[in-house]
Amino acid sequence: MQRTFYRLFIELTNGRFTSYLLRKFTQSRLSAFLIPSYARVFQIQQDEMERELREYKTLHELFTRRLQPGRRSIDAAPDSVVSPVDGVLEDYGAITDEKQFVIKGKTYSIVDMLGTNERAEAYGGGTYMVLYLSPSHYHRIHSPVSGMVRERFVLGRKSYPVNQLGLRYGKEPLSKNYRSVTEFVTERSRIAMVKVGAMFVNSIELLHERDAVEKGEEMAYFTFGSTVVLLFEKNAVVLDHLDKGKGIRVGERLGRML
Structure with a gap:
């Protein structure tokens, strides 16, 4: 019963007013009894966790918690691409020349x-990767x-679930949900990191401005569980042999840039 309640609480939203109420509740001291x-x-x-459970005063504080220093090791190889989040490797593969994937x-x-x-245009014929964050995961990006x-x-306005049911039955949530995109340029190529909102309008808070x-x-951080999509240019990256559905952590190597 509790699991069903929390899953509905996290995933069942599609309106601005509902989102506003839920956001206000999770940021209020009233939510502390649910922690x-x-x-x-x-x-x-x-x-x-950076703090003891009892030190978090709202659900929002718990959702956006930081980790203790040194809890994640970042692969140091100059050509490596690492996971930006703790999550599940939902899918990866080729982007068609028509700039699509399934x-x-x-x-x-x-x-x-x-x-x-x-x-x-830069990503036609390239590679995509989808990393899903559940409500249990560390939500910093x-x-x-x-x-x-x-x-x-x-881009986008509303946000709907991006779990397996959402991906299967939703209306292209990865490309239609509210999303915040950061595009990087390295010495080798361009990479787009698409942070996809899963529940609230503007559920993604940016922290990096340089x-x-x-x-x-x-x-950045997600207010709730969500999804990150990585896009790579054609012939820009070789992914490691990764198992779909596998849990992955911040800093773990995903592949290497060519």
């Missing part, structure tokens, strides 16, 4: 995802590479 049972139901790894039987357009054909920020922009970025550096 112990939430941590138990979703098996939050409390030994990694997940759960749905075709996603890179043009829709990035907003214009001009932005999408880090840089997958070192380089320069080429562009930051926001042009230069270091691999593993904190960039």
